[in-house]
Amino acid sequence: MRKILTKVTGMAALASMSVPAFAQEAVEAAAAVPNPGNNAWMMTATILVLLMILPGLALFYGGLTRTKNMLSTMTQIGAAACLAMLIWVMYGYGLAFGPEGNAFISWGKFFLAGVDSSSTAATFSDEVISEYVFISFQMTFAAITLALVLGSVVERMKFSAVMLFGAIWLTIVYFPIAHMVWAGGGLLFEMGALDFAGGTVVHINAGVSALVAALILGKRTGYPKEPMPPHSLTLTMVGTGMLWVGWFGFNAGSELEADGTAGLAMINTFVATASGALFWMLAEKLSGRKGSALGFCSGVIAGLVAVTPAAGNSGPFGAIILGAIASLVCYYAVSFLKPRLGYDDSLDAFGIHGVGGMVGAIGTGIVYQPMFGGPGDGSTAMGAQVITQIIGVLVTIGWAGIGTAIAMFATRLVTGLRVTEEVEREGLDLGEHGERAYNY
Amino acid sequence: MKFIIAIIKPFKLDDVREALTGVGVTGMTVTEVKGFGRQKGQTEVYRGAEYTTNMVPKLKIEVACSSDVAAQAVEAIQTAAGTESIGDGKIFTLGLEDAVRIRTGETGDTAI
Numbered sequence: 001m002r003k004i005l006t007k008v009t010g011m012a013a014l015a016s017m018s019v020p021a022f023a024q025e026a027v028e029a030a031a032a033v034p035n036p037g038n039n040a041w042m043m044t045a046t047i048l049v050l051l052m053i054l055p056g057l058a059l060f061y062g063g064l065t066r067t068k069n070m071l072s073t074m075t076q077i078g079a080a081a082c083l084a085m086l087i088w089v090m091y092g093y094g095l096a097f098g099p100e101g102n103a104f105i106s107w108g109k110f111f112l113a114g115v116d117s118s119s120t121a122a123t124f125s126d127e128v129i130s131e132y133v134f135i136s137f138q139m140t141f142a143a144i145t146l147a148l149v150l151g152s153v154v155e156r157m158k159f160s161a162v163m164l165f166g167a168i169w170l171t172i173v174y175f176p177i178a179h180m181v182w183a184g185g186g187l188l189f190e191m192g193a194l195d196f197a198g199g200t201v202v203h204i205n206a207g208v209s210a211l212v213a214a215l216i217l218g219k220r221t222g223y224p225k226e227p228m229p230p231h232s233l234t235l236t237m238v239g240t241g242m243l244w245v246g247w248f249g250f251n252a253g254s255e256l257e258a259d260g261t262a263g264l265a266m267i268n269t270f271v272a273t274a275s276g277a278l279f280w281m282l283a284e285k286l287s288g289r290k291g292s293a294l295g296f297c298s299g300v301i302a303g304l305v306a307v308t309p310a311a312g313n314s315g316p317f318g319a320i321i322l323g324a325i326a327s328l329v330c331y332y333a334v335s336f337l338k339p340r341l342g343y344d345d346s347l348d349a350f351g352i353h354g355v356g357g358m359v360g361a362i363g364t365g366i367v368y369q370p371m372f373g374g375p376g377d378g379s380t381a382m383g384a385q386v387i388t389q390i391i392g393v394l395v396t397i398g399w400a401g402i403g404t405a406i407a408m409f410a411t412r413l414v415t416g417l418r419v420t421e422e423v424e425r426e427g428l429d430l431g432e433h434g435e436r437a438y439n440y
Numbered sequence: 441m442k443f444i445i446a447i448i449k450p451f452k453l454d455d456v457r458e459a460l461t462g463v464g465v466t467g468m469t470v471t472e473v474k475g476f477g478r479q480k481g482q483t484e485v486y487r488g489a490e491y492t493t494n495m496v497p498k499l500k501i502e503v504a505c506s507s508d509v510a511a512q513a514v515e516a517i518q519t520a521a522g523t524e525s526i527g528d529g530k531i532f533t534l535g536l537e538d539a540v541r542i543r544t545g546e547t548g549d550t551a552i
Contacts, residue, residue: 294486
């Protein structure tokens with residue numbers, strides 16, 4: 001079916017010879033190799049992931065902070081994402097998906113050398129998509145992962161420190177892990193670790209990095225004695241909705257084609273999330289509290305995080321179970337484990353992305369099996385697959401933890417990490433950016 | 441002249457205004473305030489972090505009136521603002537030395 005469509009489009013291109021030269025070239029190039037349907041879907045998916053960052057994550061995180069730090073939180077996310085985009089085209093793509101490399105890192109194609117609009121990137125079948133589209137799609141993943149890390153350090157980390165830390169962290173943590181998991185020849189890729197859309201690369205990586213960064217940075221002044229309730233759960237709810245919508249680009253886009261597996265990833269991204277949202281509220285009720293709006297939002301994110309590695313590697317009912325379990329485990333992590341351990345992960349980047357990512361990554365090894373309705377053919381025993389998944393998780397934890405510590409200590413030497421206590425009291429909006437979010 | 445300060449439940453404002461107009465009070469000032477009395481505050485929970493708010497939102501009403509309507513005004517507020525449950529509020533009456541209408545310079549009862 002896909003081939004027939006390609007031919008039809010090719011004829012359409014011949015028929016439109018009279019269009020201006022630049023458009024004609026684009027049509028011919030698209031018709032020549034990549035399937036326009038796949039290309040169009042991947043361009044859409046890329047923009048959906050951008051929506052997750054701006055304004056999705058910015059609003060989700062911003063609403064959870066205090067009024068005086070709203071702009072600082074959103075600006076850090078936006079600026080860090082922009083930094084990641086520029087670094088990605090300079091050398092990030094080369095370090096993660098370069099033409100030459102070993103199990104840990106690759107090289108080549110720096111400053112996108114040799115890439116033009118006729119270049120293509122392979123998908124998982126014999127299809128290809130335009131390389132510029134693939135580069136853009138992967139670029140948004142680097143950007144959102146860095147933005148997610150910032151959730152644990154907001155309300156006290158300097159803007160300059162955020163930017164410097166971001167550049168170092170992407171270089172020594174994100175690009176190698178993306179290479180190890182997703183690039184041919186990468187350590188975990190060759191081991192057969194299943195990670196459909198980035199449960200390890202994005203979520204465990206971001207969560208563990210966030211935890212280590214928060215531990216090195218220290219608690220917010222006054223935490224946990226002073227009340228620090230979210231300033232606008234309305235905005236958090238708006239951001240949650242955008243994250244969910246954008247996540248279809250993230251998960252279904254990770255198939256790199258608009259095919260049936262992308263459709264599977266899509267339905268899983270619906271049902272696992274729905275299950276996560278309701279089970280979080282149920283957990284609140286069962287522990288004697290009220291089912292809350294923030295609980296709903298947190299459950300949505302926990303479900304989305306857990307289904308990320310499983311999106312195309314699970315049946316819908318496996319995904320429902322995965323979303324529910326991840327939600328319950330994350331609820332326990334943020335409501336009971338965090339207060340007991342006493343670290344200040346401001347917006348629970350570790351408690352939800354790190355913990356949910358681990359549940360998802362290990363659970364993927366189980367729901368992948370055909371007996372749970374997964375798409376696996378049963379050729380790899382469940383035990384063996386789960387062990388491979390656990391190795392993938394451990395490698396990511398170790399690499400992210402050590403890399404983040406190095407990046408934080410290096411940043412401390414150059415810019416210092418924290419704003420002064422005075423600025424922290426007054427708010428980072430005024431102290432770091434010279435503005436207030438709300439002027440009544 | 442008397443000065444009446446009443447702390448009431450916010451949703452009772454319209455009832456109180458109507459009752460006061462009924463007994464001939466011609467003006468009042470309303471402020472949103474927070475405070476505590478016998479009524480306990482509420483508990484808020486955000487991802488397991490519990491915050492007890494021990495200040496309850498109320499409205500403060502200030503009324504200046506002539507001495508002969510003061511008793512009726514207090515009674516009107518008490519009836520209109522009451523729900524017979526804890527947290528209905530309080531009414532304080534103070535003596536008022538003088539009043540001036542800024543536009544005309546009138547003083548005393550005529551200024552109210």
